Amino acid sequence: MQRNTRLLVLLILGLTAAARASSDCRHEPCQHGGVCTAGSLTCACPQGFVGDRCELPDPCQHSPCHPASACVVNSTSWGFQCLCPSGFVGDTCSIDVNECLSAPCANGGSCVNTEGGYSCQCPASFEGRHCELPLSPSRPSTAIDCRLNGGCYNGGVCSGDFDGKCRCVNGFSGERRGGQWRMEMGMK
Numbered sequence: 001m002q003r004n005t006r007l008l009v010l011l012i013l014g015l016t017a018a019a020r021a022s023s024d025c026r027h028e029p030c031q032h033g034g035v036c037t038a039g040s041l042t043c044a045c046p047q048g049f050v051g052d053r054c055e056l057p058d059p060c061q062h063s064p065c066h067p068a069s070a071c072v073v074n075s076t077s078w079g080f081q082c083l084c085p086s087g088f089v090g091d092t093c094s095i096d097v098n099e100c101l102s103a104p105c106a107n108g109g110s111c112v113n114t115e116g117g118y119s120c121q122c123p124a125s126f127e128g129r130h131c132e133l134p135l136s137p138s139r140p141s142t143a144i145d146c147r148l149n150g151g152c153y154n155g156g157v158c159s160g161d162f163d164g165k166c167r168c169v170n171g172f173s174g175e176r177r178g179g180q181w182r183m184e185m186g187m188k
Helices: 002-026
Strands: 035-037 042-044 070-073 080-083 110-114 117-121 172-177 180-185
Touching: 002 035
Parallel strands: none
Antiparallel strands: 035 042, 070 080, 110 117, 172 180
């Protein structure tokens, strides 16, 4: 008899808990069209809203971070955090790091800070990403004057006032050998 009473009490408690869990969603706790999951009482929020009950506007909705960065919602404070790419810092990743402060260009090359990167303008006797390669008669320059050949590829800038070489944007490099262009993707 005592065993049957225990089973009956456990059954009643289990049914009461299940009824309470399913009835929690009946009160529609999720705001702004969020969908309630019975049992766990969690809300799946629609785009533009966050919070335990979808009660807060999404802080990333209006893109507060620099376009090259990623915005993530902090699930504790419901604020935003920007994940900055290389070359950018600050709360919204809007501060461009001046890579030229580290003097990356060798052999008298001039550093030009670009958004998220840099390029080196080499003197006439050197070439390479950091002006590290000396030119010699046995190895002529691989650079073609971009003022004469139609410009640069992939967003590169022709330094027409300096030496007619393409200054590649961050992540690209390239050269011309035997009349063919070879473009590469890569990190600094």
